Amino acid sequence: MGEQYILGLDIGGTAVKAGMVNPRGEINHFQSIPTNGQQGPDHVLSTIIDLVRAFQEREILAGIGIAIAGAVDSKTGVCKYSPNLNWKNVPIGQIIRESTGLETKLINDANAACLGEYFFGAGRNFSSILCLTIGTGIGSGIILDNKLFVGNSGLAPEAGHMAVLKGGPRCSCGRKGCWETLASASAIIKRAAERINAGTNTVLNDLKDSLSLEDVLKAWQQGDNLAVEVITEAKEYLAMGIANLVNLFNPQCVVLGGGLIDLNSEFCAGLEDMVKELVFPSFQDTVLIKKAQLGNKAGLAGGAGLFWNNIETLGDR
Ligand SMILES: [Zn+2]
Structure with missing residues (x-):
């Protein structure tokens, strides 16, 4: 028999990513398919089961590590709530185990990404890291003394929802002024669009109906005033939030990943x-910021890595 593989799955609101992970964290046969979450849990689950079976035909798998966008109970394998997928109390671990005969482990996607970097990536030589994924929102994970910090409810941390501006922009969580409304990729796009609509002169004017993060970053590098203003502001808020977290946890290393970091090497x-x-x-003197190394595969690598690493959690009664 060849190498032992765990199938890593990362189930997000827009895509399901999958790949076979070996004990060194190397990922083979990576693929990404649309989630089509609007078609409901049954549809998503049957797509995932088909995907797993295709992998099973290819290679003998020793288990499935599942990272999912939402609140999970890792002990029972139940996804308690996922706003991105519109799921409530879906026993995904059990369903996939019964359909495929494979042991499953379930974890929240931001914590999975943190574990991926801690096991195999930029955080692997440290015992305490803070991992931030800057994309549509700001995902966060914290390792303290080689344990995953999950808090009293088992759902922490939610650093993206730290309030940093009184009366600031409305957040997807319903509150105002959350960190991710000011320092995420979508915050940059939204604030650029607002300024374009307010009549600011910019090279982005023609793109205002389909503005992307790439457009704003490109204009920023060309020195466009509006883009410079928006990116500088986002960066200042990003630094402010990281400083708050460093003051709380004083980690050995802060690992930064996600679309905003991956797209532009100069942003950091x-x-x-x-x-x-x-x-x-x-x-x-202790502040150390490193770029994440696993890109959009960190979550599936972290989920799979649970099979080889017996990580304790801090919190979670
Ligand atoms: Zn919020």
Whole structure:
């Protein structure tokens, strides 16, 4: 028999990503298919089961590590609530186990991405890391003393929903001024569009109906005033939030990933110094920011890595 593989699955609101992961965290046969979550849990689950069976025909699998966007009970394998998928109390672990005969492990996607980087990526040589995924929102995961911090409810952390601006933009969670409304990729697009609509002169004017993050980043690098203003503001808020988290947890390393970081290597330039300026003075010398190494595969790698790494959790009664 060849190498042992775990199938890693990362079930998000727009895509289901899958790949076979070996004990060194190498990922083979990666693929990404649309989730089609609007068609309901049964449809999504049958698509996933078909996907798993196709992988089973290819290779003998030792288990399935599932990362999912939402609140999960890892002990029972139930997805308790997923706003992105519109799921409530779906026993996904059990359903997939019964359909495929494979052991399953279930974990929230932001914590899975954190574990992926901690097991196999930028965080692998540290015992305490903070992992932030800057995309549509801001996903967060925290490892303290080699344990995954999940808080009293088992659902922490939700760093993207720290309030950083009183009366700020409305967040998907219903509150105002959450960190992700000011420092995420979608915050950048939204704030750029608002300024274009307010009549600011910019090279982005013609793109205003289909503005993408790539457009704003490109205009930023060309020195477009509006793009510079919007990106600078997002970066300042990003630094502020990271500094708050460093003040709380003082991790050995902050790992940054997600679309905003992956798309533009220069976005992070100077960010570490900005954070140092903002943290409690005693922590200034300890601030270390690293770019994530696993890209959009961190979640599936982290879910699969649970099979080889017996990670304890902090919190979760
Ligand atoms: Zn929020």
